[in-house]
Amino acid sequence: MTSQAFTIKNVQAFCYRYPLATPVVTSFGRMLSRPAVFVRAEDTDGVVGWGEVWCNFPSTGAEHRARLVNEVLAPAAVGVVIDQPTELFDKLTSGTSVLALQSGEAGPFAQSIAGIDLAIWDLYARRQKTALWQALGGARSQIKVYASGINPTGSRGMAEAALVRGHRALKLKVGFAPETDRANLSALRDLVGAGLLAADVNQAWSVEQAIELAPRWQEFGLAWLEEPVRADRPWQEWETLAANASVPLAAGENIASRAGFTQALTGDVLSVVQPDIAKWGGLSVCVDIARDIIRSGKTFCPHYLGGGIGLLASAHLLAGVGGAGLLEVDANDNPLRDRLCGPVRDVRDGMITLGDEPGLGIEPDLASIEQYRTA
Template identity: 70%
Template sequence: MTSDSFTIRSIEAFCYRYPLATPVVTSFGRMLNRPAVFIRAVDEDGVEGWGEAWSNFPAPGAEHRARLVNEVLAPGLVGRKFDGPAQAFESLTRGTEVLALQCGEPGPFAQAIAGIDLALWDLSARRRRLPLWRLLGGHGSTIKVYASGINPGGATQTAEAALERGHRALKLKVGFGADIDLGNLAALRQIVGAGMLAADANQGWSVEQALQMLERLGGFDLRWLEEPIRADRPREEWLRLRAGADMPIAAGENISSAEGFRQVLTEDVLGVVQPDIAKWGGLTVCVGLARDILDARKTFCPHYLGGGVGLLASAHLLAGIGGDGWLEVDANDNPLRDLFCGSLVDVREGTVQLSDDPGLGTVPDLSAIERYRSI
């Protein structure tokens, strides 16, 4: 039972949507609901594990990713024996590379595979009777968190509510015009005091706009400025930004290749690197990547904005790897997150403590969200 190898009995994805009273706003669009694609893997011994695939965009994308898992990826795994999650990840990735290219969908395939990978890591940790953070090499279960997803409208109220829930670090969405952005930053700096404050432009500016804004952001003592320009802009533009910035530049959620991460780790542009384990690479790739980020003397902060299973897996990665980074926790209402993220709902003085129970430390009760199921 404690062997690293396992035979997969079943893999199934479940898709949900929680309607939002207040849309989540970014510089590139609005989210009218919060989707989640949860994935359950069960081995022949009856041990189960849970994962989650990134599915925020486009609006119908969650159902598509769930079908990729159930109709394309799962049939290729059921009944097969693997020596561990990494072997299954490599088999899925290699086995679908041509198909992903043929249909022009390397992103959705990578996200669905990442979700399966997270489930298999949870399953493996449960088989070993170890909390996932300890299986990943962690020595402590306490990590720092920050309240993310603070919209331009109602930013003050959202920030104050986050501090009341125990947060001591905030990240504001910017990219909505200088007056709105600077006014919100001034208000949040006053609210959080000497605590951590960051800003996320969600790829919303040209390099010229970003350079102009950098001149006006210096007084807010930002811990980082995230994705000020498009992730695919030429490296010369990122280098120009770094030369004009008083604060660290952050990115990573939209880097989706080992080569892309190698590049940012060998140059002095990003001070904060933010891979998303539910979007690309899963734990199989991102455990080693997180260690490489720390070895490059950069700050590792896992990106995450989804349901509770992926958030919990991201927390275990941060605890397992260590460093002085923060876990991203969405400040907006979302039962698909809060019901399934275990101890992460209990924020105390800007930190959370993970469970010592095996795997992720909790098993989702999907009956609690049955009314939100879409497929």
């Protein structure tokens, strides 16, 4: 796509926190609130784009990431002239690499840069008067979705509500007491019938536990078992697990390097690969990674468990690169997601349809969530 150089005029982050009546439960902890950091970028022509910074854990880090954007990264972005969004991503990444190393905060810096990158891509597509999914090369606006984040308690009720909302595929949080996991898997398999059912262990098991427990779940016909062991375990352990698990494996949300994804695409260890564009790489890196995933014969399913802007950007990425993957849509209560995700809310028979409006196709109504703003 041809482009015309533009100048960054302003970058600003807005931080929000929605208190939960029912915590989101994972094997490594509980979320008592849902944070979100949204990023607004504007060029000197008055064109505006929106992005989102990953900030789930610990949720108290959301305000810190907003300050990283506003006090460190925004001043480095303002006045920069670029032709392509990747140019600003590279400039911010290289320009803060020593600072990220010195502070020991590679993750928060990468997440904050990713959020800015998403905003610049939205701005870029709006300048082209093209929907983001089309700017990324997409041919079809319709994608498959699945309901994720289903808690170990009240899981049947959450799943039933997701099915009523139009979902036809489910993912359950596991990694708790084996009898609890089995009972919940049985209930969800009964509900979803022949539809897709996946399980997310959230890195809770050792390799030995995974080899013992995973084969026992063959009866549930899992589409994938997500992060059964720590993402940073030696690759040889993942290979051993894949050879003995008897279920397809998934990972990717905690891979934060090109080399890591190159390794993830070798051999038959992972069947499903799940980069998170708001956590590392933004669209500038993850578009190519998504295409590599598809070319490797694996399934690209973007990971997402945050607010609505990042979720919508993830939908545009999936529609842009194609493939047989599904978009992750959190089933837990979160107005910071629902009020800003546009067409992702309208799930019909397990699918959503993106529009042809420029960029992400929405103008975020921040006034509707002002009561939750913290920074």
